[in-house]
Amino acid sequence: MEGRLVASREQTRVAFTEFFSGSEPILRHALVATCGPEVGREAAADAFEYAWSHWDRVGSMEHPIGYLYRVGRSAARNYRRPAVVVDPPGESSLPWIEPGLESGLRRLSDRQRTAVVLRHSFGYTYAEISQVMGVSIPTVQKHIERGLTKLRRRLEVA
Amino acid sequence: MIVDVTRELERYGEYADAIASPITSDELSWRRYEGAPVPPSPRRTFPSWIVAVGAAISVFVLIGGFAWLIGGVGSEVVDEPMPVTTTTPPSLPDDMQPVAINALPESSAPAPIDVTSGVAVADGTLWAATEAGIVRWDLEDRTSDVFTSTDGVPVAEGGLGQVAVAPDGTVWAYTWTQDVIMFDGTRWIEPDGYDQVDIVNPRCVFGEACLNPITAMAIGRDGLLSLAVGPETLLQFDGADWTVLPVSDIETHGDSASAWAADIAVASDGTLWIASWEELLRYNGTSWDRFTAADGLPSGAISSVAVAPNGDVWVGATDSFEGESADGVARFDGDAWTAFDASDGLYANSVSAVDVGPDGTVWAVHSATGAPATSRERATGGISRFDGATWSTTAIADVGVGFGRGGAGIDDSGTLWISSRWGVVGFDGVEAFVLRVDGNARPEVDVPHTVIEGGTDILATTIAKPVEPAATCPAGSSPDSAGPLDQARRPRGSAPWLRAAMDLQSGRIVAVADASGEAETWTFDVCTNTWSLMKPTGRSPSTGVRTLVYDTDSDVVVSIGQSVAAYDVETDTWTQRGAAPSSNDSFRGDAVYDPVSGLIVVRLLESSEMWAFDVDDDTWTQIRQGAMSPPGDPAMSTGPSFSHQHFAYDAATDRIVLYLSDGRHGPGVWDGAGTEMTWTYDLRAGEWTVEDTVTPELTTGYFSLGSMAYDDAARRTVITGDGVVAAYDAALHDWEIVWQSPAESNAYGRGTGVHHRIGAAVVYDPINDRIVVMGGQARMLDEDPFWVPMDDVWAFDVGTGTWTELLPSSSP
Numbered sequence: 001m002e003g004r005l006v007a008s009r010e011q012t013r014v015a016f017t018e019f020f021s022g023s024e025p026i027l028r029h030a031l032v033a034t035c036g037p038e039v040g041r042e043a044a045a046d047a048f049e050y051a052w053s054h055w056d057r058v059g060s061m062e063h064p065i066g067y068l069y070r071v072g073r074s075a076a077r078n079y080r081r082p083a084v085v086v087d088p089p090g091e092s093s094l095p096w097i098e099p100g101l102e103s104g105l106r107r108l109s110d111r112q113r114t115a116v117v118l119r120h121s122f123g124y125t126y127a128e129i130s131q132v133m134g135v136s137i138p139t140v141q142k143h144i145e146r147g148l149t150k151l152r153r154r155l156e157v158a
Numbered sequence: 159m160i161v162d163v164t165r166e167l168e169r170y171g172e173y174a175d176a177i178a179s180p181i182t183s184d185e186l187s188w189r190r191y192e193g194a195p196v197p198p199s200p201r202r203t204f205p206s207w208i209v210a211v212g213a214a215i216s217v218f219v220l221i222g223g224f225a226w227l228i229g230g231v232g233s234e235v236v237d238e239p240m241p242v243t244t245t246t247p248p249s250l251p252d253d254m255q256p257v258a259i260n261a262l263p264e265s266s267a268p269a270p271i272d273v274t275s276g277v278a279v280a281d282g283t284l285w286a287a288t289e290a291g292i293v294r295w296d297l298e299d300r301t302s303d304v305f306t307s308t309d310g311v312p313v314a315e316g317g318l319g320q321v322a323v324a325p326d327g328t329v330w331a332y333t334w335t336q337d338v339i340m341f342d343g344t345r346w347i348e349p350d351g352y353d354q355v356d357i358v359n360p361r362c363v364f365g366e367a368c369l370n371p372i373t374a375m376a377i378g379r380d381g382l383l384s385l386a387v388g389p390e391t392l393l394q395f396d397g398a399d400w401t402v403l404p405v406s407d408i409e410t411h412g413d414s415a416s417a418w419a420a421d422i423a424v425a426s427d428g429t430l431w432i433a434s435w436e437e438l439l440r441y442n443g444t445s446w447d448r449f450t451a452a453d454g455l456p457s458g459a460i461s462s463v464a465v466a467p468n469g470d471v472w473v474g475a476t477d478s479f480e481g482e483s484a485d486g487v488a489r490f491d492g493d494a495w496t497a498f499d500a501s502d503g504l505y506a507n508s509v510s511a512v513d514v515g516p517d518g519t520v521w522a523v524h525s526a527t528g529a530p531a532t533s534r535e536r537a538t539g540g541i542s543r544f545d546g547a548t549w550s551t552t553a554i555a556d557v558g559v560g561f562g563r564g565g566a567g568i569d570d571s572g573t574l575w576i577s578s579r580w581g582v583v584g585f586d587g588v589e590a591f592v593l594r595v596d597g598n599a600r601p602e603v604d605v606p607h608t609v610i611e612g613g614t615d616i617l618a619t620t621i622a623k624p625v626e627p628a629a630t631c632p633a634g635s636s637p638d639s640a641g642p643l644d645q646a647r648r649p650r651g652s653a654p655w656l657r658a659a660m661d662l663q664s665g666r667i668v669a670v671a672d673a674s675g676e677a678e679t680w681t682f683d684v685c686t687n688t689w690s691l692m693k694p695t696g697r698s699p700s701t702g703v704r705t706l707v708y709d710t711d712s713d714v715v716v717s718i719g720q721s722v723a724a725y726d727v728e729t730d731t732w733t734q735r736g737a738a739p740s741s742n743d744s745f746r747g748d749a750v751y752d753p754v755s756g757l758i759v760v761r762l763l764e765s766s767e768m769w770a771f772d773v774d775d776d777t778w779t780q781i782r783q784g785a786m787s788p789p790g791d792p793a794m795s796t797g798p799s800f801s802h803q804h805f806a807y808d809a810a811t812d813r814i815v816l817y818l819s820d821g822r823h824g825p826g827v828w829d830g831a832g833t834e835m836t837w838t839y840d841l842r843a844g845e846w847t848v849e850d851t852v853t854p855e856l857t858t859g860y861f862s863l864g865s866m867a868y869d870d871a872a873r874r875t876v877i878t879g880d881g882v883v884a885a886y887d888a889a890l891h892d893w894e895i896v897w898q899s900p901a902e903s904n905a906y907g908r909g910t911g912v913h914h915r916i917g918a919a920v921v922y923d924p925i926n927d928r929i930v931v932m933g934g935q936a937r938m939l940d941e942d943p944f945w946v947p948m949d950d951v952w953a954f955d956v957g958t959g960t961w962t963e964l965l966p967s968s969s970p
Contacts, residue, residue, distance in 0.1 A: 110870065
């Protein structure tokens, strides 16, 4: 009995570790895109912690990353501070970004911002974005097109 | 200025990666520490004390490494050994350094789960009655299950009492309000015959209003269940029959609350020992005996009782109702009582629980004193252990007030498990552990049965479970294309005031007409833009439907009006609920769903009261609103008053947006001469903010008769009415007119979009990221009468300010 339990735990550990290694970047990036770097990272860690605690259920899902993305978004709402897209400028070691980008991204819808940032900031494919956001590829395309149009308009691109 | 947007977005990726570094497996291990501080990101600093605690924890992490991860998989709880703190409370002697079980900073502490009154251990399983439901922990792998109202546990019915395990493994529990339940392995059910038991307080003249509470429970080796009901009744169940025994045969036994039983223990021969605060009762199946301080018992209130394997009876005492000071524990060897107090080596004289292990070791649990029993303040409690000759003590830090007041249990290994407001504390003689349901994983809602005057902060303390993703349109569908014109739909002239809500799981909008008589139920598929007339079973809302709201975690649409009902699209079933609170015969209120608490929040226009509704338990709880709240109806208020309101939950700011209008409209006033206000409500803080001071005046026209919904894609609350669409950004405190009817159709209800219209239903469609507007009456000045009922459906994109016709109007 004890031997089976240990073996079962080992299988679970291996499965979770494999999932975590493969999905950590995109889940973190997706929540960063939605909620901003600090809140998004915390939300991603919360989501993985949730997955770990509920692996028997999460591990059997067809699209666990999409589910955990929603778990992370839900968790971010409990942080008692509004999600921000870009944190205030900090140390000089951070890469410089266009000042108008913050307000531009903030004015996009969550889905537009998430799709745009995942595609153009982190380089994910439409299929990968579709999976994490739980929407079809054409919808991803629509969000990206609309988001970029709004961003260009706001940043006064000719 | 020319900006390369894609290049800027690439830089943003580098910027974000510099802040949001990859999450490591070690970090996950850290986080499993009951809110232990997360390793700081590059831009964070922590107070030195957090760093010190983190350093202590890191030693464990380095030793345990990732392998520690293995043991926690599959568990909802945190159950790891905690490091011993290096500080000693100044009030404690040097030899009582506390074992810390909870060294987390306040800011990262999950919501505590109050273990109200029950802990039982049997066969490697720990059962606890908590404010969230009944929790079952497997003590070997530390996994847990939480049983709530959906499993048959009457969480909302006045609070769970003790939990006990019978020799055959059956688990029993009860509530303060006389619910008795047993676990059948899957669900919690009422035992056979209990509904026929008459245990109403015979002295009560108000019927159930003064129901005697069940206050204690025990099960003997023969499986006989004993329940103490009020001060006068002992209820027993032998597996077939229920027996009601009057305790009042004892003439000297009081009938006040101080005579209620606090604990019951069963000796191996079946003798019952009942601690009833002011005395100790013994019942051998035929006769009663009574023991008091005159017999050698402690002078305080007898709070707990236990029977040792050798037959000795142990009691513990706390301060009594009458102010008598507790004086420790006492042992009855069958002939005489022997008392022990602090002078004999006890940690303290006040004892909240006493128990005896299978090896005869006696444990006494001591709660912190000097703070209200309901306080969640951190406090140090204590444990005393008697090996038959001497007492030894241990202080346990941060267990909170009330440590042990919900009882304690001992497992086969000799570990003592103690109830606390911060979880179940385990102590094996050396280390302390805590089993706790993570606040974020808390799966159900606990709603107090009794409304507290002035409201509660239930929205701040209740957390709903995460919800599965919503429906999406199937591949190949064309949600932006108009649905077939000749489809069945509601007759134009029938009840134009339409109420609607989006059912996320089915991807359909549920619509019910605000009419008298039994309303028709329709659904609108947002992927095909087609209506369906439903043929629901159950009784549809029969009176005026004021508002529809979709309860996400229960997956039902709730209709609130003069009656309350819940509709399940998948089963096409209406289920009636109890009436909504109202100060008027005609309910006038609006509702939103709060995804954080999982509750429906209602504001009554007449009284300005706010209520939270749990559709599963059919319970209403009044919500605290703080010192300043919006005014209500003119007939009910003094000063500024408003007869119309719209209500929406703003997910971006986690606030409710309330739009109030005095209802003045029409020629001469529609251009802004009326009065309106915007308020926001912080659900977690329970406070209102009036936004008018920072909001440009909004010329509302017929907004008072319009409709409002939150657009999750635009992150703004959208209101429509009389040829204008406006959006409110709660983060920027800013109203913006996002669309106005073109001049050429300004007076008519025709043209692209929803022009001058009132009474339309406005719903956010998250599947297609759009606002859907349906029904209502259009103002057409070339018609007589000029208010014409409409049956068209439109979509509005707040970002672009454009309309898409989803279903053209039928011929009049």
